[in-house]
Amino acid sequence: MESSPSPASPEKHQRRPRYRGTHPRKFHEKYKEHDPLKHPDLVQKVLESGKTPAGTHRPIMVNEILEILDPQPGQTAVDATLGYGGHTSQILPRLLPGGRLLAIDTDPVELPKTEARLRSLIDLPPEALLVCHSNFAALPRLLAAQGITGADLILADLGCSSMQFDDPARGFSYKLAGPLDLRMNPNKGKPASEWLGSLTAEKLVDILRDNADEPQADLLAPAIVNAHARQPIATTTQLSRVIMDALHRNSSDDEKVDTVRRVFQALRIEINAEYGVLDLFLRYLPDCLNEGGRVAILTFHSGEDRRVKHAFQNGLREGRYTAIAEEVQRPTRDEIHANPRASSAKLRWARK
Numbered sequence: 001m002e003s004s005p006s007p008a009s010p011e012k013h014q015r016r017p018r019y020r021g022t023h024p025r026k027f028h029e030k031y032k033e034h035d036p037l038k039h040p041d042l043v044q045k046v047l048e049s050g051k052t053p054a055g056t057h058r059p060i061m062v063n064e065i066l067e068i069l070d071p072q073p074g075q076t077a078v079d080a081t082l083g084y085g086g087h088t089s090q091i092l093p094r095l096l097p098g099g100r101l102l103a104i105d106t107d108p109v110e111l112p113k114t115e116a117r118l119r120s121l122i123d124l125p126p127e128a129l130l131v132c133h134s135n136f137a138a139l140p141r142l143l144a145a146q147g148i149t150g151a152d153l154i155l156a157d158l159g160c161s162s163m164q165f166d167d168p169a170r171g172f173s174y175k176l177a178g179p180l181d182l183r184m185n186p187n188k189g190k191p192a193s194e195w196l197g198s199l200t201a202e203k204l205v206d207i208l209r210d211n212a213d214e215p216q217a218d219l220l221a222p223a224i225v226n227a228h229a230r231q232p233i234a235t236t237t238q239l240s241r242v243i244m245d246a247l248h249r250n251s252s253d254d255e256k257v258d259t260v261r262r263v264f265q266a267l268r269i270e271i272n273a274e275y276g277v278l279d280l281f282l283r284y285l286p287d288c289l290n291e292g293g294r295v296a297i298l299t300f301h302s303g304e305d306r307r308v309k310h311a312f313q314n315g316l317r318e319g320r321y322t323a324i325a326e327e328v329q330r331p332t333r334d335e336i337h338a339n340p341r342a343s344s345a346k347l348r349w350a351r352k
């Protein structure tokens, strides 16, 4: 029987599989990008080309967020969507000495990698970073479990990370062939490929309209449900094909790609119950903040931004917040040029 490797019997070195040509194309072949600390020159080159290195995420509107949250030594912070830790790596050092940051993420695949990277990057007392694998909808319970009565600053950077989008094995992207999964927490619920089997066309019409304002929902929903009944849609590529085939022949290629993107977005929002958990988080937020505490939320589509805007406006009217952003903030042109993934970002804040 094979035994698992131990320090005394190190794992046998395995050669990296060779890729064709001079440049790696597939996600798993980009082994240097996956190890940014060991290959900083290559990572810098990828960043300068406006791309996101494989297995990483570029934090968005960092300066604007630091200005709003204004982290100070000794304060308590929450990063409700830790991701790659891009924002946390800027906030956490400013809380020291004496401060702490509760970092939450629902993704069990990336969370341990991010925690290890942050602890190796920043010189921290262990208790300054509290990492929690959870949905942010449980924020009051997570704070109570750590004995935290209120936070001075809270950040939520909604949606998926680039690590999730870019890894074909996670099944998030219509651009990459992989299993149709779409779950941020693959330990919970069913992958989209199985879940599709439980949908009626009527329900799918509502999902496409509510989650992505899809104008062709009436056409696409029966096409997807019927195709799945004939032969289960198991991969991202199969779903893209079904959508493309259902669209009118006169649709341009750009229109078709836009439609595929919206359908994937709508299904992802539903699979992860994104609106339901965001509504809960927004409802609990004021009670989770200390007096004078601030929250900043980055959104990436109108369904999210609408919820944040209304929750902050209602909170101000009801006296649960003392001030809120009058206008939404957008990334600068330079940031969008350097990181096109920032283009749809909107930032709002509120103060208790």
Ligand SMILES: C[S@@+](CC[C@H](N)C(=O)[O-])C[C@H]1O[C@@H](n2cnc3c(N)ncnc32)[C@H](O)[C@@H]1O
Residues within 6 Å of the ligand: 057, 058, 059, 060, 080, 081, 082, 083, 084, 085, 086, 087, 088, 104, 105, 106, 107, 110, 134, 135, 136, 137, 157, 158, 159, 160, 161, 162, 184, 277
């Ligand atoms: C845009 S990324 C955050 C990136 C991060 N700010 C950075 O700079 O690296 C969003 C992250 O939030 C997580 N997430 C999304 N919805 C969540 C929820 N309801 N509860 C906890 N984590 C969530 C995702 O798994 C993903 O890792």
